[in-house]
Amino acid sequence: MTDIPENITSLLLGLFGGGGVVALFNYLTNRRKIKIETEKTNVDVALQLRDEAIKEYNTAEEKLRKARALLDEVQNELDHAKKYIDVLQDILRKNDIEYPSQSEVIKGEK
Numbered sequence: 001m002t003d004i005p006e007n008i009t010s011l012l013l014g015l016f017g018g019g020g021v022v023a024l025f026n027y028l029t030n031r032r033k034i035k036i037e038t039e040k041t042n043v044d045v046a047l048q049l050r051d052e053a054i055k056e057y058n059t060a061e062e063k064l065r066k067a068r069a070l071l072d073e074v075q076n077e078l079d080h081a082k083k084y085i086d087v088l089q090d091i092l093r094k095n096d097i098e099y100p101s102q103s104e105v106i107k108g109e110k
């Protein structure tokens with residue numbers, strides 16, 4: 001029976017006396033440090049992704065603004081063309097000059 005306590009004592013001395021305490025302390029300290037570093041890295045990555053998403057959003061918003069401006073410009077050109085066509089058609093009607101309808105022109109009938 002005396003061998004068992006000696007073996008336990010030897011085991012405990014081996015664990016705690018042979019660097020086991022230091023290893024346990026380093027493990028606990030490093031585990032917390034690694035967790036903090038991982039969280040910091042995750043935050044940094046999230047911030048970087050957010051910044052890239054904001055840039056993409058701003059770029060898309062600027063493209064949309066330009067497209068709307070171009071659309072407005074083209075709509076104005078169409079409105080002016082329609083007014084000019086109306087004036088020309090009015091002149092033709094007043095002078096009893098026949099002209100094809102829009103559907104006839106589209107179909108290529110006249």
